[in-house]
Amino acid sequence: MSSDSDLATQATCNDASTCKRYAVQKGYWNDPYISHMVKSVGSRKPPEINRGYYARVESVWILIKKFIHATERKCQIVSLGAGLDTTFWRLCGEELSPIRYIELDFPNVTMRKVQTIKSKTLLTQAFNTSENDTKIETSSIISNKYSLLPADLRDIELVEKQLKLAQIDFTIPTLFLTECVLVYMSSKNSNAILKWVTTNFENCMFVNYEQVNMNDRFGHVMIENLKSRDCDIPGVDVCESLESQRKRFQENGWDQVNCITMWSVYSILPQSDVQRMERLEFMDEQELLEQLLTHYCLCWATKAGESFNLKEIEL
Template sequence: MRHPVPASSSSPMMSMPRMGRDDVIKGTDDDAIISKLQVSAVDLGYLDDPFVKHFVKRPSRRPPLINRGSYLRTRSLDALTEQFIRGTLGLSTKTVSPPSTLSAATSSSTSSSSPAPPTPADATPLVSPIRKQIVSLGCGSDTRYFKFKSEGLSAHKYFEIDFQESTAKKAAVIKKNKAFTDIIADPELKLGLGGTELYAKDYCLLSGDLREFVDVIVPKLKAHGFDTSIPTLFLSECVLIYIQPSDSDAVVDWVGNNMMASLFVVYEQINPTDAFGAMMLRNLKARRIELPGIHAYPSLVSQQERFMSRGWLAAKAVDMNDLLASLSDVEMKRISSLEIFDEVEEWQLLAQHYCVAWAFQVKAQSENERERLVDFFYSSVST
């Protein structure tokens, strides 16, 4: 049985001393973009992303199993991001119940007209919008900022962080392409740090290594307008798993301890010790790719405990089978019509080894403010 890894749209950051291994990891971003283009997730109609084509040099066809994995991963993270952006802060002093599943995947990422998540019946949204920000860790060639802003959805600030080599390539593509600069729509958009970074009013592409998150990346974020007092979404799309647990834990610890209100979303591999998981690791090792974090957080329960053991208020993790089951009948029928898919048993095995996890933390000054923010985050992760 082959092991078709649903590639991440993020370019994972890992240890700098082993440059050969770093180069391999940086190269996974190219695999991810290719898997979303051509006769793959985008061109087949699984996803709608007019920006991804600008990063592809050699498009290639991918098998249905990878197309479905790419679709479901992207759709789920898009839904969580969209609900976070759309969310309002109500005046209720009553929190809603935690959702039993990660039902954000039921919101379509292929349409810009999906409704905003509901607020509690006794809540009244504030007249002024909530200032929010998003931090994409290991952004690679991800186009989420551009896709959402083109649909009229944007945060107060959107930060992207990756290796300097990766940000240099991305900055060059963005700066020279009107499709991107028109979306950014900032006449003061400028390159920085020798062409490896981009700065705009609501978008910053910054270079950095996650092992230096506290000492180097955080000060850089703050220098470009990062605000620890406003609700913030941190996205880690197959990124934390590529660095040592002590380094990824330092990121989670800092966010939980220093942000007033934060939502952390993680997509990564799990279940490394069963037969399929062992084969998955062998196949990755053959490509010189290692996953230092997979044994620290190998299950859905441990993915939740990563946050709950550090005092976060709520956490949930589900595998890709759960996410597929959460699709509506209409959406399932739509994707089933796109191409022949007869790898059901292989999909079920593969999907057990990838998960989406979320957690949120709130450190508000007053009880009322705390409850309003808790309501906001629960509405961000449920329909």
């Protein structure tokens, strides 16, 4: 991937962050931390985009909480390509924080996030306690509870080095998170990540939110739009279907794999909250939402989770 494409990929972090803040401001879900992390809501977002982000955030949140409950918080979470995500602080706010939370992303992204965190007491107090030996540098934070480190995820040796620097524990249940991350690297590189996890952890779970059904006309338009912004998507071959998404996990050591479109996710989220959310904005054409959500999927996979009932985690 070229450096220009790397920068374009990092720019997608801004898009996702402003969309999330806009949706939170409209009342789609509660996140008291995102306004401290993201300065602008950007321009108005159409209802189908807001509902799509609602389904994305809520479904991943449900799986995270179920993982934490299944392990009785004796676990750790690793967010790869974390961007300006606020999940760590949301978990702390609900007293659900794991033993350790680690985030990795490109150096430009982590540098920006470090500067933001340093300037906000609400964000630093979540991990910077009197009992905590915290080290904050230009593009990294290392503490006992939360760490943020720079890494190119295509370099699996560097990923391992940074995770060890963050004091990752290979003996406890670990959840890995990726949201629209793997598609920006080749399937060889993403497979290396998935294989590295199952090779090094006995009890682990992986949650991946990403594009799917990219071979139809709508999918081709999505691809062209990304290319017009200089975003290379070398991993799009794995996004061909739900089956291709499942196969990548099955071939890299994952025992159980679930993969469904976000349209299916939308129908199984707690419907009382979905109805509350739908009252926030009128949406003229439901077909637009269905078309959008059938081109994204949520996959969650587990390995050797019998002792912690990880394989029983469902939406």
